[in-house]
Amino acid sequence: MTAHRKWAALVCTLLVLLPWSLSDFWIFIAIEVLAFALYAMSFNLLLGFGGMLSFGHAAFFGVGAYSAAIFFKRSGLDVEWMFTLAPLVAMAVSAAMAGMIGFFSVRRSGIYFSMLTFAFQMLLFTVAMKASGLTGGDDGITGLKPPGTLGTPMGYYWYALAWCLPCVYLLHRLVHSPFGLTLRALKDDPMRVQYVGVHVRQHQWVAFVISAACAGLAGALFAFSTGNVFPSWLNWTASATPVVMAVLGGVQSFYGPAVGAAVYVVLEVMISGKTEYWPLAMGIIIVLLVLLMPTGLVGRLKKVDT
Amino acid sequence: MMEFFSQHFAWMLDPTVLARQTLAGVSNGMLLFLISAGLSLIFGVQRILNFAHGVLFMLGAFVAVSLSAQWGESGAMFAWVLLAATVVLALVGGLIEWGLLRRIYSAPHEFQLLITFALVFIMGDVVKLIWGNEDRSMTAPQALSGAAQTLGITFPNYRLFLIFTGVVVAVALWVLLHKTRWGIFIRAATNDRAMLGALGVNTRWLYTSVFALGSALSGLGGALAAPVVSVGPGLHVQIIIDAFVVVVIGGMGSVMGALVASLLVGVINAYGVLAFPGWSVVMTFVCMAVVLIVRPWGLFGSPE
Numbered sequence: 001m002t003a004h005r006k007w008a009a010l011v012c013t014l015l016v017l018l019p020w021s022l023s024d025f026w027i028f029i030a031i032e033v034l035a036f037a038l039y040a041m042s043f044n045l046l047l048g049f050g051g052m053l054s055f056g057h058a059a060f061f062g063v064g065a066y067s068a069a070i071f072f073k074r075s076g077l078d079v080e081w082m083f084t085l086a087p088l089v090a091m092a093v094s095a096a097m098a099g100m101i102g103f104f105s106v107r108r109s110g111i112y113f114s115m116l117t118f119a120f121q122m123l124l125f126t127v128a129m130k131a132s133g134l135t136g137g138d139d140g141i142t143g144l145k146p147p148g149t150l151g152t153p154m155g156y157y158w159y160a161l162a163w164c165l166p167c168v169y170l171l172h173r174l175v176h177s178p179f180g181l182t183l184r185a186l187k188d189d190p191m192r193v194q195y196v197g198v199h200v201r202q203h204q205w206v207a208f209v210i211s212a213a214c215a216g217l218a219g220a221l222f223a224f225s226t227g228n229v230f231p232s233w234l235n236w237t238a239s240a241t242p243v244v245m246a247v248l249g250g251v252q253s254f255y256g257p258a259v260g261a262a263v264y265v266v267l268e269v270m271i272s273g274k275t276e277y278w279p280l281a282m283g284i285i286i287v288l289l290v291l292l293m294p295t296g297l298v299g300r301l302k303k304v305d306t
Numbered sequence: 307m308m309e310f311f312s313q314h315f316a317w318m319l320d321p322t323v324l325a326r327q328t329l330a331g332v333s334n335g336m337l338l339f340l341i342s343a344g345l346s347l348i349f350g351v352q353r354i355l356n357f358a359h360g361v362l363f364m365l366g367a368f369v370a371v372s373l374s375a376q377w378g379e380s381g382a383m384f385a386w387v388l389l390a391a392t393v394v395l396a397l398v399g400g401l402i403e404w405g406l407l408r409r410i411y412s413a414p415h416e417f418q419l420l421i422t423f424a425l426v427f428i429m430g431d432v433v434k435l436i437w438g439n440e441d442r443s444m445t446a447p448q449a450l451s452g453a454a455q456t457l458g459i460t461f462p463n464y465r466l467f468l469i470f471t472g473v474v475v476a477v478a479l480w481v482l483l484h485k486t487r488w489g490i491f492i493r494a495a496t497n498d499r500a501m502l503g504a505l506g507v508n509t510r511w512l513y514t515s516v517f518a519l520g521s522a523l524s525g526l527g528g529a530l531a532a533p534v535v536s537v538g539p540g541l542h543v544q545i546i547i548d549a550f551v552v553v554v555i556g557g558m559g560s561v562m563g564a565l566v567a568s569l570l571v572g573v574i575n576a577y578g579v580l581a582f583p584g585w586s587v588v589m590t591f592v593c594m595a596v597v598l599i600v601r602p603w604g605l606f607g608s609p610e
Contacts, residue, residue, distance in 0.1 A: 053415050104599050111355065111415065112602040115554055119598060122547060123591040130584050236357075236547060240423040243416055251416070277435070283427035290417045290424075291409060 015161060019154045027153035028225070029269055033262045034160045035222035036245060040257035041171055042214035043242035048251035049175055050207050051187030052109075056101070056117030057215055057242050059124045062234035063097050064090035064216025065223035069141040070134060072224075079147055087163055087220045094216025095209050097124075102208035106201045109190070118239065125234040140230035144223055160221045167214055168258075174210065175254055183207055215242075244282070248289060250296025259298055314581045325459050327576045333465040335572025336472025340527030341545060342552040342564045343479060344520025350496035350559025351516045352411065354418050358425035360546025362399065362521045365429065366391045366528025367537045368437050371444045374532075381449040391529035392522045399521020403514045411513075426542070434539050441538035468530060475523070476565050483561065492516060496559045548575075551594045557607025566605065 019027045039061055046052040068090040072082060105116040128135045135141065149155040174180050182203055185193045194200050223229045232238065241264075242257075249260025267285070272278040289296075317323045345359045369391045377383045402425065410417055445451070446464045453460045483489035491512055494502045503509045528541075535541065552571050556563025571590055578586025603609045 047416060053419070055419070104595070108598065108602050111353075112598060114415065114419075115355075115550075116595065116598045118550075119554070119591055119594045123588060123595070126585075126587045126591065130588075236543075237423075237426070240420065243420055243423075247416060247420060277431045279427035280431035280435075283424040283431070286420050286424035286427075287406065290413070290421055294413065294417065 012165060015165070016158070019157045024153045027157050029265060031153070031157050031160050031225045032222065033265045034157075034164045035218045035225065036241075036261040036265055037258035038164050038167055038221075039215050039218035040242050040245035040249070040261040041168060041254070042211045042218065044246045044251055044254075044257040045171060045175070045183075045207060045211045045214075047243075047246055048253075048257070049180060049187065050183045050204060052106075052204060052208070053114045053243075054105075054117045054208075054211075055114040055239050056119075056121030057211075058234055058238035059101070059117070059121035060094045060098055060212035060215035061219035061222075061242075062128065062229075062231075062238075063124065064094045064219030065229045065233060066128065066135055066141070066219075067093035067216070068220035069144055069223050069229045072144055073141065079150070083146060083150060083159065083224075086224070087217050090216045090220035091213040094219070095213040098209045098212030099205075102205045102212070106204040106208060118236070121234060121239060122236060125231060125236070128231040128234050135231070138231065140228055142228045144229070145227040146224055156225060160225065163217060163221060167217060171210075171214065172254060179203070179206070244286060244289075247296055250298035252295065253298040256296055256298035260296065263297065317580050318577075322459050323580070325457075326461070327580060328573060329459075329461055329465065329469075331573035331576030332569055333468040333472075333572075334576065335569040336468050337527055337531050338545075338548055338552055338572055339472050339565050339568035340475060340530065341524045342549040342556070342568055343475075343561050344523040345549050346553045346556065346559055346561060346564045347492065347516055348520045349553065351492060351499070352407070352513055354407065354411075354422065355550075356520070357419070357422040357546065358402075358429060359520070359524055359549060360542030361426050361429040361433070362395055362524040363528040363531070363545050364433060364537075364539075364542040365398065366395050366525030367532040367535070367541060368433060368442075368528075369394050369525070370529035370532040371442045371537050372437070374444050379445055379447055381447040384447040384450075388526060388529050392526045395525025395528075396518045396522035398525075400514050400518035402521070403517035407517065408510065408513060430539060430542065437539075439539060441536040443536055444532045446533035464533060468534075471530060475526070476561075479561050488512075488515070548590070551590045553604075554594050555597045555604060557604025560604065560606040563604055563606030 018030060022030060039057075043054065043057045046054050046057070068086045071086050071089045075082065075085075077085065101117065101120045105113055105120070108116055129137055131137075145151055146156065150159055175183075182193065182198055186198075186200060186203060190200055219233070245260040245264050246257040247260070248264055249258065250256030268278060268282075271281045275281070317327075341359060341363050345356060348354060348356050348359075370387050373387045373390055374384065377387060406421060406425075410421055450464045450467050451462075453462045454466060481489075483493055491502065491507055494507075495509065495512060495516075499509060502512075548571060552564060552567040555570065556565070556567030571593075574589055574593065575586050578589050582589070597604060
């Protein structure tokens with residue numbers, strides 16, 4: 001455990017020091033990695049630990065981004081309060097939305113759970129497209145760049161890191177808590193866990209809400225970094241992103257999805273800079289990944305270790 | 307209440323408008339049936355949710371546009387175009403199953419999902435590489451253009467042709483599934499794949515053929531849709547969502563369910579356009595969510 005803590009302290013220190021070694025462009029990419037790492041880890045709380053394949057996780061990333069953006073545009077607070085509260089608002093709205101969606105979705109398991117979450121995501125996508133008074137419709141919401149120090153790449157990087165690290169720490173604590181162990185047991189054999197007297201749906205619902213809150217935070221952090229929110233973030237092609245990241249890194253490991261997110265974002269930057277056919281490249285990467293490396297990058301490294 | 311009704315449903319009192327919307331809904335529903343029947347069969351037999359099914363539909367439309375530009379737009383040639391698109395897509399589907407899908411039948415759900423998503427990305431870009439980014443269009447043959455006049459209602463002939471074709475395909479599928487040995491195998495596989503394999507049926511070949519059949523239906527749907535939609539690289543996005551809604555409502559694995567739900571969704575959309583402009587899609591998603599909550603195996607499916 002102490003070795004683990006030393007590693008964690010080392011990684012945290014490196015993450016804090018990182019922007020001094022990067023150009024502004026790569027700091028921007030690093031911010032994207034932070035947001036998507038949190039997104040992928042929150043997704044993996046459901047898939048890797050709870051065995052629930054959510055097809056609609058992009059809904060909560062999008063809801064977080066939209067609620068932070070609308071809060072930014074409408075609340076009229078001054079900067080300090082704004083950027084203290086906006087991520088919390090995003091988490092709260094995403095969690096509330098997940099509370100409702102989860103209430104129905106956890107009633108079903110397997111493929112039906114996936115389809116239900118998917119249906120709700122498409123519902124929210126339609127709302128984002130059509131409620132243009134609130135969401136800007138097709139054009140989304142633009143002009144979300146924070147002013148002052150926060151608007152500089154370095155300043156925003158530390159701001160995003162200051163939100164991500166505690167969130168990841170809490171997720172880590174959660175996974176290793178009795179609640180997290182119950183969740184893992186549920187993945188392996190829900191029937192037996194139920195015999196022991198565990199309220200299965202309640203546990204799944206709580207995991208669903210927590211996971212959505214983290215995804216909402218990730219969405220808000222990403223929205224302020226790019227300065228925009230678009231309805232395409234909620235579209236069905238977006239539901240694949242967290243799944244790819246988690247599988248790429250390895251769903252059996254807690255940090256795997258973060259590694260997967262980093263690799264995915266960097267690959268996207270490098271490939272889409274060279275060709276407009278990034279989807280084609282990603283499709284081929286996914287096929288190779290699934291056929292050749294089903295345990296993911298981290299799973300692979302662990303295998304080499306032993 | 308009355309105000310709500312007169313605001314959103316007053317058009318229903320006009321029999322001409324009501325009949326026109328119903329027929330339009332039914333003809334769109336028939337197109338939807340072609341794509342969702344294949345999606346449903348594939349889910350029933352292979353237990354795979356094929357997100358790439360919409361791209362196959364789009365591919366069928368593009369093949370039809372290109373061929374009709376080559377071969378001309380006469381009625382006889384249109385029949386050949388439809389046939390060719392069906393056959394080409396059957397081959398593409400067979401190839402995809404043989405080369406890719408059969409390797410992941412025992413993999414976890416998330417891998418199957420990722421593979422079909424990967425196919426969406428790959429084929430979507432391949433279509434762009436071959437046909438470019440612009441929208442294309444295709445005109446229906448002379449014999450099918452024009453409109454029929456009945457009881458003061460004008461209805462395009464091509465829409466009637468779509469309904470007719472849908473009925474023919476539905477009947478043909480019924481005969482195939484209930485009167486041929488192949489069809490019996492397909493229905494048996496929907497029930498219990500392991501048992502079918504244990505009885506000595508070559509399930510590998512069966513899976514390939516079912517995927518080819520589903521792709522062929524989707525390709526036919528795309529080719530039939532080509533004259534009434536704008537054929538561009540974004541064509542697959544909406545159609546696959548509608549097809550999913552249909553398959554969930556009708557029951558995954560049931561062709562009958564796909565038919566009924568297609569017509570239902572087609573008509574709901576056609577009414578919704580007038581009742582709640584811009585929001586009709588929401589109604590179909592709400593239908594889907596309600597079915598998943600109340601009766602997750604769908605109207606015509608059977609619980610596992």
